[in-house]
Amino acid sequence: MLEVRTATAADRRDVVRVMAAAFDDDPVTRWLVPAGRSLTPLFATHARWAHDAQGSTDLALLDGEPVGAAFWDPPGHRVPAWRQLASIPFYARALRRNLARGVALENVVHRARPHEEFWYLAGVGALRRGEGIGTALLRHRLERLSGAAYLESSKRENIPLYERLGFELRDSLQLPEGPELWPMWRQG
Numbered sequence: 001m002l003e004v005r006t007a008t009a010a011d012r013r014d015v016v017r018v019m020a021a022a023f024d025d026d027p028v029t030r031w032l033v034p035a036g037r038s039l040t041p042l043f044a045t046h047a048r049w050a051h052d053a054q055g056s057t058d059l060a061l062l063d064g065e066p067v068g069a070a071f072w073d074p075p076g077h078r079v080p081a082w083r084q085l086a087s088i089p090f091y092a093r094a095l096r097r098n099l100a101r102g103v104a105l106e107n108v109v110h111r112a113r114p115h116e117e118f119w120y121l122a123g124v125g126a127l128r129r130g131e132g133i134g135t136a137l138l139r140h141r142l143e144r145l146s147g148a149a150y151l152e153s154s155k156r157e158n159i160p161l162y163e164r165l166g167f168e169l170r171d172s173l174q175l176p177e178g179p180e181l182w183p184m185w186r187q188g
Helices: 009-022 027-032 040-050 081-112 133-142 156-164
Strands: 002-006 057-062 065-073 119-126 149-153 180-186
Touching: 002 133, 009 040, 009 057, 009 065, 009 119, 027 081, 040 081, 040 119, 057 133, 065 133, 081 180, 119 133, 133 156, 149 156, 156 180
Parallel strands: 119 149
Antiparallel strands: 002 057, 057 065, 065 119, 149 180
């Protein structure tokens, strides 16, 4: 049986493991961390330093086994400057020579983000595709939040899933010498 719940601090290792495995074939993630290298350091850094708002990470379990996760940032979530600075060595270790790509990615997406308040879907991943895990994760949060939601899809094939849940496609974003992103907005 599939269960989705809010992750706790004790679930962090499972969330990181699931996200690292789920994003193994993601074009943007692999632009940052080349194939053959573990994504665990990157997702561990995201979970610890960037997407750590209390009660904003969800975990999907199938018969008690973690099979999916989602990072959400609540409206107005801002990582304090001191945490941004403290995270640099961790991102540098995860991205190595591609740290400049990480900075470029952040610059592109931050310039394109709406000015309104919104819930930000920073990432949703499932270990098994086509079984409704991603949909269950998204519905879990979308049914509980009030207000708008926003995301940047890193895979064109995921756009129909988000559209079924009320997201509307905006103009795509092109990363410098990298893949494309598809921003999507869901009215609250």
